[in-house]
Amino acid sequence: xxxxxxxxxxxxxPPSRRAAxxxxxxxxxxxxxxxxxxxxxxxxxxxxxxxxxSNSAMAQFNAGYPxxxxxxxxxxxxxxxxxxxxxxxxxxSFGHAAFLGVGxxxxxxxxxxxxxxxxxxxxxxxxxxxxxxxxxGYVSLRRSGIYFSILTLAFAQMSFALAYSVLSNPAxxxxxxxxxxxxxxxxxxxxxxxxxxxxxxxxxAMRETETLSIGAWNFQFNAGYYLCAVIMVVCFxxxxxxxxxxxxxxxxxxxSNQQRLNYTGVNARPYTLAAFVISGMYAxxxxxxxxxMDPLAGAERMQWTASGEVVxxxxxxxxxxxxxxxxxxxxxxxxENIFSKINESTLHAWFSFLPDGLEDALVxxxxxxxxxxxxxxxxxxxxxxxxxxxxxxxxGGNKMATIFxxxxxxxxxxxxxxxxxxxxx
Amino acid sequence: xxxxxxxNVGKRFGGLHALSDVNLSVAKDSxxxxxxxxxAGKSTLLNCLVGKLIPDTGSVSFDGQSVLGxxxxxxxxxxxxxxxxxxxxxxxxxxxxxxxxxxxxKRDGAFALNGYRALMRDREIxxxxxxxxxxxxxxxxxxxxxxxxxxxxxxxxxxxxCLAQEPRLLLLDEPTAGMARADTNNTIELLKQxxxxxxxxxxxxxxxxxxxxSLAERITVLAxxxxxVEDTPDNIRGHPKVREAYLGETEH
Numbered sequence: 001x002x003x004x005x006x007x008x009x010x011x012x013x014p015p016s017r018r019a020a021x022x023x024x025x026x027x028x029x030x031x032x033x034x035x036x037x038x039x040x041x042x043x044x045x046x047x048x049x050x051x052x053x054s055n056s057a058m059a060q061f062n063a064g065y066p067x068x069x070x071x072x073x074x075x076x077x078x079x080x081x082x083x084x085x086x087x088x089x090x091x092x093s094f095g096h097a098a099f100l101g102v103g104x105x106x107x108x109x110x111x112x113x114x115x116x117x118x119x120x121x122x123x124x125x126x127x128x129x130x131x132x133x134x135x136x137g138y139v140s141l142r143r144s145g146i147y148f149s150i151l152t153l154a155f156a157q158m159s160f161a162l163a164y165s166v167l168s169n170p171a172x173x174x175x176x177x178x179x180x181x182x183x184x185x186x187x188x189x190x191x192x193x194x195x196x197x198x199x200x201x202x203x204x205a206m207r208e209t210e211t212l213s214i215g216a217w218n219f220q221f222n223a224g225y226y227l228c229a230v231i232m233v234v235c236f237x238x239x240x241x242x243x244x245x246x247x248x249x250x251x252x253x254x255x256s257n258q259q260r261l262n263y264t265g266v267n268a269r270p271y272t273l274a275a276f277v278i279s280g281m282y283a284x285x286x287x288x289x290x291x292x293m294d295p296l297a298g299a300e301r302m303q304w305t306a307s308g309e310v311v312x313x314x315x316x317x318x319x320x321x322x323x324x325x326x327x328x329x330x331x332x333x334x335x336e337n338i339f340s341k342i343n344e345s346t347l348h349a350w351f352s353f354l355p356d357g358l359e360d361a362l363v364x365x366x367x368x369x370x371x372x373x374x375x376x377x378x379x380x381x382x383x384x385x386x387x388x389x390x391x392x393x394x395x396g397g398n399k400m401a402t403i404f405x406x407x408x409x410x411x412x413x414x415x416x417x418x419x420x421x422x423x424x425x
Numbered sequence: 426x427x428x429x430x431x432x433n434v435g436k437r438f439g440g441l442h443a444l445s446d447v448n449l450s451v452a453k454d455s456x457x458x459x460x461x462x463x464x465a466g467k468s469t470l471l472n473c474l475v476g477k478l479i480p481d482t483g484s485v486s487f488d489g490q491s492v493l494g495x496x497x498x499x500x501x502x503x504x505x506x507x508x509x510x511x512x513x514x515x516x517x518x519x520x521x522x523x524x525x526x527x528x529x530x531k532r533d534g535a536f537a538l539n540g541y542r543a544l545m546r547d548r549e550i551x552x553x554x555x556x557x558x559x560x561x562x563x564x565x566x567x568x569x570x571x572x573x574x575x576x577x578x579x580x581x582x583x584x585x586x587c588l589a590q591e592p593r594l595l596l597l598d599e600p601t602a603g604m605a606r607a608d609t610n611n612t613i614e615l616l617k618q619x620x621x622x623x624x625x626x627x628x629x630x631x632x633x634x635x636x637x638x639s640l641a642e643r644i645t646v647l648a649x650x651x652x653x654v655e656d657t658p659d660n661i662r663g664h665p666k667v668r669e670a671y672l673g674e675t676e677h
Binding site for chain 1: 475496497501502509513517522525529531533534538541544546550586590
């Protein structure tokens with residue numbers, strides 16, 4: 001069959017496939033426009049997250065301050081990496097926070113030993129977490145399913161215990177235990193010289209913030225945020241390339257039917273291990289950036305709740321989709337930081353237009369779901385998403401887009417194509 | 426010349442002797458069927474050939490090389506492809522993607538870390554996969570989700586995936602089990618075509634005598650873990666020992 005000579009590939013290639021081969025930066029037009037969306041979101045975040053005037057009652061819903069924006073993109077990186085493992089191969093790691101923690105400690109150690117330039121710290125956090133992931137992955141990937149999850153969870157809790165107590169004894173203090181690892185004036189900082197006494201990138205301090213005031217709005221542009229955002233865009237781009245590569249295809253095949261894959265002459269183990277290490281490195285990078293923004297690393301970053309959080313982010317946004325994890329990360333971090341700030345007096349202010357009795361009753365009902373009870377609302381939303389939108393927020397967005405398009409064009413070919421693309425995601 | 430040599434293979438599960446002293450030779454470029462009543466050890470034997478099980482005793486060699494102790498993917502890379510009883514395909518992927526995976530496995534081996542190159546721009550792989558689909562008359566289904574196809578089409582796809590690797594030995598485990606008569610006949614036709622179009626050895630485990638007698642050049646009858654008799658289809662048909670083993674079962 002291979003000796004047939006009259007076969008001409010170009011003639012047999014339908015136009016649709018040829019169109020898919022026209023690429024920008026190695027991406028198809030569709031993926032490239034997704035990349036542009038991510039770039040736009042990341043670069044314009046200070047505007048997008050600050051829709052309310054600073055002195056208005058709604059100002060507390062503004063999320064456009066440096067500290068929180070940094071978290072959005074850093075946890076976006078964490079979730080993008082987690083999605084490479086979980087979204088593609090289906091292996092659910094419950095211990096990815098260990099890599100986040102290892103990355104954080106590595107970066108702070110670079111501050112302590114070399115100086116406050118963030119570059120060595122970020123690079124080291126990627127390398128160290130990669131090695132750590134290789135070790136944990138090598139052992140954990142001998143099992144699959146729930147056993148794999150439990151193994152990763154056990155490793156992460158062991159790492160937490162090591163960081164919290166074992167590795168912080170006076171003789172060998174690697175993590176500084178409960179206090180958390182931080183930079184002291186007595187640290188060597190061999191390459192520090194007379195650079196800034198806070199994390200910086202070749203002199204550009206991470207905490208440097210320009211404020212742009214337009215009318216009642218204050219938009220903040222922070223150097224650290226833009227560093228993280230650029231890194232996040234690069235991470236996103238690399239993950240799109242990986243999704244569309246032969247390697248990504250093999251990872252999807254692992255999830256779909258590992259038995260068939262083995263009997264097709266492919267060794268699934270090194271593929272899953274590579275995916276595990278890559279996602280561990282993404283997590284380590286995220287940890288490194290957390291330390292680069294705030295030079296303090298604590299053991300709680302490794303706790304199982306942190307591992308669970310990234311699972312929630314990925315599923316909420318849409319596991320296995322490209323942009324889902326970034327959205328999920330932003331969504332959860334927004335809830336954690338903004339919803340949790342609503343207190344009883346804010347609620348009273350909102351409902352003050354109602355009669356007193358009704359106002360009190362309404363506040364009593366709503367109060368458990370906000371402030372300290374924000375987890376409750378998040379839990380409810382998570383349940384709704386999992387039940388009604390198993391494909392996460394991305395599926396929700398696609399559904400809305402389809403309905404919108406049907407209204408405009410009266411259905412037809414476009415819808416089918418969109419549905420097929422969703423299925424392909 | 427024999428491409429597959431099975432010598433004195435034994436396999437027991439606890440007290441059960443699933444296979445004892447099995448000898449089997451499959452001639453190159455032939456179609457060899459292994460038949461036998463339920464529990465005769467047909468599937469156990471097949472699993473010993475592809476690396477899923479390791480026999481307790483004896484040896485299995487393919488083209489002069491031992492396969493014992495090798496993993497399934499290594500045995501596959503030696504040139505043995507397996508078709509399962511229920512079609513094993515990548516249900517979450519499209520038909521074209523299903524086809525591309527064996528093409529990648531053939532070209533890049535058991536593992537390749539190419540996470541940056543766009544798969545759809547890899548013309549060699551895409552064209553080869555499309556070419557295979559055309560040969561199998563499935564090209565119009567290229568964008569379909571594999572899981573949503575009919576059982577007959579899944580079987581066809583699975584066989585196409587195995588063939589994309591250009592195996593020297595194709596093992597089929599009851600390829601028509603649970604199929605309607607029309608699908609069964611299609612599968613027989615497909616296998617005949619495959620046999621006629623290229624040099625390939627086919628070993629087939631089958632329950633359906635119609636399939637066996639339509640395809641096989643040699644037949645081995647397995648009963649209670651040992652080969653009872655090996656002969657041409659014509660001689661097997663009237664063999665008293667075979668009738669005895671199949672007591673009550675009729676040829677259809």
